[in-house]
Amino acid sequence: MYYDYGKIEKKWQEIWDKEETFKASNSSDKPKFYALVEFPYPSGQGLHVGHPRPYTALDIISRKKRLEGYNVLFPMGWDAFGLPTENYAIKTGVHPAVVTRDNVAHFKKQLKMIGYSFDWSREINTTDPAYYKWTQWIFIQLFKHGLAYKKEFPINFCTSCKVGLANEEVVNGHCERCGGEVIRVVKNQWMLKITEYAQRLIDDLELVDYPDRVKSSQINWIGRSEGAQVDFQLKDTDEKLTVYTTRPDTIYGATYMVISPEHPYIEQYASRISNIDEVRSYCQESAKKSDFERTELVKDKTGVRLEGLDAVNPISGEVIPVFVSDYVLMTYGTGAIMAVPAHDQRDYEFAKKFGLEIREVISGGDISEAAYTDASGGTAVNSPLINGLKGKEAISKMIEIMEEKGIGTRKVNYKLRDWVFSRQRYWGEPIPMVKCDKCGWVPLPEDQLPLELPQVDNYMTTDTGESPLANMPEWYNTTCPVCGSHAVRETDTMPNWAGSSWYYLRYTDPHNDKALADPEALKYWLPVNWYNGGMEHTTLHLLYSRFWHKFLYDIGVVPTPEPYAKRTSHGMILGENNEKMSKSKGNVVNPDEVVTSYGADTLRTYEMFIGDFTQAAPWSENGVKGCKRFLDRVFKLPDMVKPGKGYSPALEKYIHQTIKKVTEDIDSMKFNTAVAALMKLLNLYTDQPSITDEDLRTFLILLNPTAPHITEEIWQTCGYPSQIAHTPWPKYDEAKCAEDMVEIPVQVNGKVRDKVTVAADADEETVKEAVHQSAAVARSVGSSSIVREIYVKGKIYNIVVK
């Protein structure tokens, strides 16, 4: 009989669909297990072989958990709002919803071909109004709790297409589509106060099982720093210039101050600044600079002194000049700094360029060379109130002094900024807010949700950079839900991250029209037990969804403080040439072709065997063939079966060892070695004259999560009861895994010279005796004298000679 994978796979996929084999139940006596993979963006290109890697991994985990007696939720859906679809619509005029529908159909067909055990009855789509109704609902809750607010914020604007651009459409400071210059234009945008959750987003990482690299990149991104906020009096005014510093211990070295070009004091004190024209033109120049240019010229400090505006050092009383420079950011701290050139590299460079004093106040470095920035090493000098103190002690003391004098306070700052939530785009969730002439911003009442996207003629943003919805007065003119007078709808839409920030909640109860999900369902399924996704989502997506989840927890919608109990991430699959797969490089491999030429089970097996799951690995067609050969040999196994009870005595030990290995390896995502162990066991089987039914059955179950179609088919052909999908996972007996006889390597001075075979439980005396009978050992020892002998039970015997 030949392995007709095409027919077999189709057959089993139909059975699974028909019998709803993998449907999860919201009430069950079994323990629950919620496995989640990142839902894809259904692009026009379809799947490439990178997609199946994480899906197959969690499919294996899910299938195994089911056999182990869990009620498993393993869902799939579509993160379907997004730029490529919108750009395609701009180009062709085809409505994004139509494009999305077609792409989803294509993706779904491709996924089905690979035989995943998704519960398709729970499929969701972020662009479905029944879904985004709840995305809008969450936004309204955020607004009601003061976590959504409007603020002036710059967007990218292409000066030649006159269109607002997403960050990813700006390439090296130029428009991705026309190459035109991109500048920043300030718009009034919705912001979400994620910063309010910054500390909890750090602290609660304690509660979850994420890889260290993921935790540390979250912590890094949030960027907590401790320091002080200090007031400097502006000379001859009543006002203070407040700065943030992590090094209040260096305040005696502050020889000037710098404010950011966007700082309000510039205009407020315009009349006092004698060179205001020069200052203004500097500010305008830096406003025009794109982020790219600003960071491009990192080392080249520019700036202008504010003539006529000086500050007073509150500790020393010294009068120091104030500069404006774009190396100070308005968006961090207070938008102003005290510059300590001796102990900050940026201030050092600025001071060198402008000929300002560089005054050492912490000893330990050589400030003629570079700033000495070590915060823990040096000792305070030239600092009358804290001279002689070091590091943390100096910092604490200085803060105490400042607090006593009422000129400063301890302060924690975060690099994390509030989340810019508005997009001047069509293909996103409409923001469910109206602006009433009398009442201000008012959220839509719940019974008016979802606020659906209207049909538009043109998907381009307007030439002032507004969303296409801003061209539709018949849509945006409305009445105020509170007072009934004239109001205008928000025409911006939500960013891509919105729908994906809570989708895992919807899977628990995807058809609910009364709530985002039934509280009972949430209570039953949350938290997600295991969430796998790409490293590229470990900052934004993971942080945003943790933020929303925490907010929903605070308002009593979800029952857990964290959404995902465990997070893992997979490595990329590269092209055969070891480069990232891309259309332009022509090294993209399409999973459909692999399925057609070799079968879904081969694709699955190969993707798991390709290498360490967390590392990138290059595709290899020959490697695929190797896995196909493995399955071909598996398919022939039934021919070897002869009647017999239980495991073959010659195989029993190895079967127990393999059950153990495969069980543990799947749990720790070492799929490559799990497959290797099964290949090894197969080699042992085929070395035998015959095998028993029990030998075969156990092998099939162990292989089933990885290669579900072929194993079910063989199972059925052999007439075994029911299906593997309803058969328990095999158990191993630790005692039966153990070897009776062990081969102990014998070393002389750390070099293996011989091996002795002894009973596994042999005592040291017995082993020693065997070792000393070895001719090879005797030869190596020669005439040297034995200094010491070390025996590690069951592992090694080492003789030290001199």
Next chain:
RNA sequence: GCCGAAGUGGCGGAAUUGGCAGACGCACGGGACUUAAAAUCCCGCGAUUGUAAAAAAUCAUACCGGUUCGAGCCCGGUCUUCGGCACCA
């Protein structure tokens, strides 16, 4: 610059976390089967020296040093590659 991960045969990668380096697979070589090829099956496969063939020895986990009876694994330093962040005071 900062943070993170990694560096092992011709290749993808193993190594129970300090105990036989190279599992498993690919590629390659030899053989069987075949009119022939493909497929399949069997054998070999880190390098050097050595041998008729064996045996055996030496060297090998990016590099240098250390700890240890023993290091791919631990410690100190250096180099390289990849990923993320980047004027955050």
